[in-house]
Amino acid sequence: MMAQHIENDVNGVVRNSGVLRFHSDTGQYRNAAPYSSLTNGTIEFLGVTNGFADLTGNPRGASAFGGTRAWRVPGTVRYARNGVQDQFLQARYYTDLTLDSASVKRIPDSVLVGNLYELINSGPRRYVGTFYYDGSLPQRITQENGLTSIGNRYNNLSLLFSTKRVADVDEVRLDSVFTNDAASSVDVNGSLYWGTRARTAAVLRIDSNGLLVSGSGVSLIGADIDVRNGLLVLNDRSDSMIIEQPATLRVQASPTAQLTAGEQSQLIVRGDFVNAYGPLTNMRFHPSSLIAFDALQPQQMQATSASSAYGNLKTTASRKTARGDIWVERTIAVHDSDVVMLPYTLSMKLGVASYRNDAEVIGALRRQLIGSDTSTTYVYNNAFTSMKFERAPSELTMDVRPLTSPNAYNPLTDVQRKITVSYQGQLLATVSAAYKASDIPSTWGPNASERLMKLYNAYGQPLPRAFKLAPSAPPTYVRRPAGAGSLFGFVQVSGVVDVGPDNQRLDSGNDLLLRATRDTMRAIASGRWSNPFTWDEAREPEPIDRVIIDGFTVHAGFVRDNDRYAVNEAYPDSLVRSILIGQRASTSLLIGSTGTFSSFSLVPEASSYITVQRSGTQRVSLQTQDVSAANLDVGLLIYRGATLSTPLLTVDPLSTVFNGGYLVVGMP
Amino acid sequence: MLCAPDECSAQLVTNSGAMVHVQEGALVVIDGDVQSGDGDIRVYDGASLRCTGSFRLLLGGLYMERTSQVTIERNLVIDRFGVCWRYAPGLLNVYGVIRNNGDLNNEGEINIGRP
Numbered sequence: 001m002m003a004q005h006i007e008n009d010v011n012g013v014v015r016n017s018g019v020l021r022f023h024s025d026t027g028q029y030r031n032a033a034p035y036s037s038l039t040n041g042t043i044e045f046l047g048v049t050n051g052f053a054d055l056t057g058n059p060r061g062a063s064a065f066g067g068t069r070a071w072r073v074p075g076t077v078r079y080a081r082n083g084v085q086d087q088f089l090q091a092r093y094y095t096d097l098t099l100d101s102a103s104v105k106r107i108p109d110s111v112l113v114g115n116l117y118e119l120i121n122s123g124p125r126r127y128v129g130t131f132y133y134d135g136s137l138p139q140r141i142t143q144e145n146g147l148t149s150i151g152n153r154y155n156n157l158s159l160l161f162s163t164k165r166v167a168d169v170d171e172v173r174l175d176s177v178f179t180n181d182a183a184s185s186v187d188v189n190g191s192l193y194w195g196t197r198a199r200t201a202a203v204l205r206i207d208s209n210g211l212l213v214s215g216s217g218v219s220l221i222g223a224d225i226d227v228r229n230g231l232l233v234l235n236d237r238s239d240s241m242i243i244e245q246p247a248t249l250r251v252q253a254s255p256t257a258q259l260t261a262g263e264q265s266q267l268i269v270r271g272d273f274v275n276a277y278g279p280l281t282n283m284r285f286h287p288s289s290l291i292a293f294d295a296l297q298p299q300q301m302q303a304t305s306a307s308s309a310y311g312n313l314k315t316t317a318s319r320k321t322a323r324g325d326i327w328v329e330r331t332i333a334v335h336d337s338d339v340v341m342l343p344y345t346l347s348m349k350l351g352v353a354s355y356r357n358d359a360e361v362i363g364a365l366r367r368q369l370i371g372s373d374t375s376t377t378y379v380y381n382n383a384f385t386s387m388k389f390e391r392a393p394s395e396l397t398m399d400v401r402p403l404t405s406p407n408a409y410n411p412l413t414d415v416q417r418k419i420t421v422s423y424q425g426q427l428l429a430t431v432s433a434a435y436k437a438s439d440i441p442s443t444w445g446p447n448a449s450e451r452l453m454k455l456y457n458a459y460g461q462p463l464p465r466a467f468k469l470a471p472s473a474p475p476t477y478v479r480r481p482a483g484a485g486s487l488f489g490f491v492q493v494s495g496v497v498d499v500g501p502d503n504q505r506l507d508s509g510n511d512l513l514l515r516a517t518r519d520t521m522r523a524i525a526s527g528r529w530s531n532p533f534t535w536d537e538a539r540e541p542e543p544i545d546r547v548i549i550d551g552f553t554v555h556a557g558f559v560r561d562n563d564r565y566a567v568n569e570a571y572p573d574s575l576v577r578s579i580l581i582g583q584r585a586s587t588s589l590l591i592g593s594t595g596t597f598s599s600f601s602l603v604p605e606a607s608s609y610i611t612v613q614r615s616g617t618q619r620v621s622l623q624t625q626d627v628s629a630a631n632l633d634v635g636l637l638i639y640r641g642a643t644l645s646t647p648l649l650t651v652d653p654l655s656t657v658f659n660g661g662y663l664v665v666g667m668p
Numbered sequence: 669m670l671c672a673p674d675e676c677s678a679q680l681v682t683n684s685g686a687m688v689h690v691q692e693g694a695l696v697v698i699d700g701d702v703q704s705g706d707g708d709i710r711v712y713d714g715a716s717l718r719c720t721g722s723f724r725l726l727l728g729g730l731y732m733e734r735t736s737q738v739t740i741e742r743n744l745v746i747d748r749f750g751v752c753w754r755y756a757p758g759l760l761n762v763y764g765v766i767r768n769n770g771d772l773n774n775e776g777e778i779n780i781g782r783p
Contacts, residue, residue, distance in 0.1 A: 004765065009768065012771075013772065017775050018756060018776045018777055019774075019777045020774060021778065023779055024781035025783075046783065
């Protein structure tokens with residue numbers, strides 16, 4: 001059978017401005033002449049496997065047209081087979097490439113087009129490997145929009161050396177990987193659908209109502225994405241889109257510049273993310289989507305509106321600030337470093353707030369609490385600042401500012417951390433407030449101690465004052481000092497309300513003050529002196545304390561049925577520095593004995609005293625200790641066999657003192 | 669040789685310096701090979717030239733004007749100083765190989781081989 005080639009020898013020149021048409025299935029343009037020997041024109045292949053080769057028929061020969069970029073085939077190559085059998089393109093560098101006529105076109109890896117790629121009534125195209133647009137002048141990416149991977153979709157698409165464009169009437173789809181080099185910015189004026197992974201090195205501009213949809217795999221964005229007028233979509237269930245340093249995902253100041261994060265999508269920002277549209281309503285984040293601010297350098301987080309809330313928010317690697325208010329639909333995770341929201345607010349609903357490495361949110365964190373339950377502890381600005389509601393307001397904000405003086409601040413006793421609580425609606429909650437050792441000022445006096453830490457409802461100007469929160473009987477203070485497994489210490493108390501007595505109420509807009517000093521302790525239940533639950537600070541009074549008994553019956557030295565507390569008093573010979581027995585009904589201090597345990601004394605100093613204000617209405621036996629659970633209304637009573645010593649005793653007019661044992665007044 | 673021994677036809681037309689004009693509308697069939705030395709072969713508008721063997725241009729040229737049609741059923745060989753010029757819009761059909769070591773100029777259509 002005759003060979004059916006063009007064989008251009010070393011001296012041959014082919015000036016073609018018409019069409020050189022190869023009919024046989026294996027016909028080749030074979031060449032041994034210099035590159036300039038062939039001019040622009042059209043070479044048309046109608047066979048199954050036509051192509052270019054050197055004079056020996058070797059397609060990899062140095063003089064084979066299209067084998068290298070320097071030997072790019074000039075003019076147009078047209079594959080125009082019209083038969084039943086598929087037509088196989090040759091992997092070459094082409095200038096213009098045209099696919100025509102009905103045969104299926106098989107496009108291998110490494111087909112590169114330097115100018116125009118045209119499809120004219122072409123049969124289906126089957127792409128494998130990578131298709132390249134590698135011209136040095138701007139190129140249009142030819143539409144391939146097959147809806148399945150069966151055909152008419154690029155496999156991998158690589159853009160090199162110049163600006164490329166998806167025209168506004170075109171739709172381009174890939175099955176696999178998209179890449180562009182640093183010289184190949186892309187104007188997406190039509191629709192571009194990535195397949196799996198992507199790696200960009202030059203700007204992508206979405207304009208003219210264009211659309212870019214990410215692939216199913218990881219998209220590494222090494223240069224800016226500029227959404228001017230159109231839509232960027234992170235596809236449903238796609239792997240991460242990572243905006244690498246120093247790239248910016250920029251959404252311009254227009255309602256038609258839009259961003260959508262699909263279901264379970266992830267946007268990882270290591271560069272920057274900016275939305276310049278003031279209302280911020282041009283973004284949509286599916287509730288299951290995640291945005292993570294993951295830059296190693298300090299980073300600003302893009303703000304959102306309430307209607308464009310992030311699904312889930314995560315911060316890692318460095319300190320974050322905010323460009324405005326941020327709304328989160330579900331969870332937040334703050335790792336490694338603090339999030340500084342000042343002067344803005346981070347708003348969330350009922351989702352989990354989690355923290356690692358002692359990071360926290362500095363500034364306002366608001367929770368919308370409609371639908372909250374009584375079994376969940378809602379974590380706020382750090383892992384140990386929280387609320388657990390029995391009655392929840394519709395929303396509650398905690399504004400936490402470390403190293404900031406709270407209302408009514410006393411540098412001798414108070415933690416220098418400002419925690420402002422604001423809420424709307426009713427409140428009954430267990431409140432936990434945390435602090436760091438760095439919040440404890442060096443000005444604390446010798447009597448201040450973390451183990452004495454309590455929470456106060458602290459008012460600001462014009463009349464700063466603070467009321468200790470001791471809301472429940474029995475009291476439920478829980479404390480952990482800073483440094484015990486975490487940089488945070490915390491104080492927790494239950495029964496904090498919005499309306500009620502001063503010792504129960506935390507007013508909206510006030511500060512939750514942490515004070516680490518001794519207050520005058522108050523009895524908040526009838527019970528034994530040594531029982532911690534008798535007292536508002538959930539501890540037995542110590543010699544340095546001062547106590548008030550008002551409205552309750554407190555007994556010492558023996559067991560009564562109201563609490564059946566059998567542990568002896570720890571400091572019988574230095575109970576406290578002062579006792580005030582108040583005026584209210586059922587106010588009594590009963591001193592009794594159990595065998596040899598019978599003698600009690602205040603601290604033997606001239607300043608120690610007992611003051612009795614109650615005018616008792618009961619007359620009881622002094623010989624037999626009343627061990628019932630009943631409250632007694634007697635004022636001060638010493639049973640037979642017991643001794644009470646006090647340096648000073650003041651008995652107010654009409655008040656009552658009953659002594660059946662020994663009452664010693666004065667300094668020994 | 670224009671062709672392998674088993675491919676050679678019996679006839680050989682040789683042009684040694686003459687100008688051969690295939691005038692408009694004419695039909696010329698050469699049953700065999702053609703070898704053109706110094707001198708040109710011109711096929712004018714509307715004319716047809718058919719060669720059942722191979723066609724070799726040693727020194728001269730083959731010029732196909734406008735709508736003329738030339739068919740070479742075997743090989744077209746253009747030697748170092750040969751010139752082949754296919755003007756638009758006509759056809760040149762070569763069913764074998766085009767071996768060019770001279771000047772091949774195409775403004776129309778050249779079909780190489782058969783399906």
